[in-house]
Amino acid sequence: MRPYKARKITPNPKDSFMSTKVFGHKAPDTDSTGSPIAWAWYLSEVKGIPAVPCLLGEPNTEAAFVITHWGLDKPEIISDVAEGDKVVIVDTNNPAELPAGINSADIIQIIDHHKLAGGLETKGPIDITMRPLACTATIMYDLMGDDIAKAPKGIKGAMLSCIISDTLEFRSPTTTDHDRAVCDALAKDLGVEISDLAAKMFEAKSDVSEFSDAELLRMDSKEYAVEGTKFRVSVLETTAPKMVLDRKDSLMASMGDVAREDGVDQVLLFVVDILNEEATFLIPNDLVKTVAEKSFGTTVSGDTVVLPGVMSRKKQIIPSLKL
Template sequence: MAQPLYVIGHQQPDTDTVCSAIAYARLKQRQGTDAVPARAGEMNPETQFVLDRAGVETPSRLDDAAGERLVLVDHNEHSQTVSGAREAEIVEVVDHHRIGDVTTSDPIFFRNEPVGSTATILTQLYDAADESIDEETAQLLLSGLLSDTVVLRSPTTTDRDRTVAERLAELAGLDVEEYGKELLQQKSKLGEKSPREMVLGDFKEFEFGAHEVGIGQVETVEPATVLEQREAVLAAMDDVVDEREYATLLLLVTDLLEEESTVLLAGGHEDTVGEALDATFTDREAFLPGVMSRKKQVVPPLEDALS
């Protein structure tokens, strides 16, 4: 019996990564492949809301991918892959982030485009395969797209994202702005999360030269919910830095309504980070007007500064 093909996104999965895994697994299944959507971590409230609303089963969690066959969606760096990915066979990658360090022994299908979401690329892959997108899959893809582009407000948003969003909304029978507001409300639900859970909830690791860097992000319409716990959050960040030996760790607290962020810092390189982000830190905190995207507005200047 042939091995199943696991379609899986990054650790600390978000809505784009989970919905993309489900949608691409469905496309592979239509093409005759035994593809299984999977996730590499706990679900967040927004993503669970999306799946519950669509009546879609939560993908099973894959804790160790060693020896498995994988399609990576929404990432291509080993620091973000499921545990055991280095000992797995990676057969495809579909992503919209910078090119990372995942390598393969054989040529593979690798699709990477500078758009606002992996869901945008997957919509095009359905078209290329001449496969229709049903209402449920359209809702999943639209959710991933709107979540990653902050309802088309993020600077990562392209004209292609906008066009695809309108098409998916029509297929799903949804209004982009109305449904987007529902997602923003869910994205802001921090619930009873501890400071550590806030730091690591939407978190990615990067290697910038010799430096290991962690960057977390909390997207909310109520940033005070996080910033009122500033000292506890900074203490949690310090603990993570000590445990993982990061050169520096940043937490972006992004105000979705005002379209700006406050950044907290742990570890070293405060001056370098401040210069890279054109910001001045006071008591390990800095204000970043107009900054919403970790991928486009934070990672590139930090990589240049620290590499």
């Protein structure tokens, strides 16, 4: 199966300039792709505020599948924002995951489900919604209230897909009862079997055959520092871990170049087996061996270590990292 390619559109530069830009983090996953689409629809069609969804990079294979599956247009990819651009930030509040010029833009709203990172500057008081839920789309569903009934099938489908992705079909420890309830409500409304859609999404996510090692290491990654040491923490969620692990030697050989190019000290790669609910942590050197043993209370004897039950970067990996 070839990776899904989302349908491209040619944005109207005038519309893009005049409209509020809605975007998530770099290396867009399904939530950082679907949530900007959903919220830009809500602002434009319900609140009367012209808005356009944007991406800060190519969507991953699962997100590209979701765009195609629900008949949505692929948002414009932008590399930066201009001074004074009106923007809404979703699915992150971390400046390291946002365009370089973000603090010169006019940030008018943040909707997020991650911890507060700090470092963003705004022109004045803004609307911020941050809730301890598994998915940004769940928060948006609540914020839309009764207006969700006005949403077209594609918007509801994108939101449903975001929740399935971020909860790993309710396997992730970040899943709350409310995420599940919203997911169930959207699925019922759309006449969709959650398990069927999840299987198609995870199949698309698992096909990484056409990506280079460097692209895989950056595909779903976030920067994080521990005691002054900067890491790129990469997670590959898959139902076919062998496809990734068969490439572990070349992936580990590429980590040094990726780290140097990205200005970090080390890349940490976790291959999350969705079905078996475990992560395989690649161990390329003594530094990462130390991280593995101190962070997860394990003993490393080779170039990989399996971490049973580890599924979530946000809740289980990032908070555990030690040197």
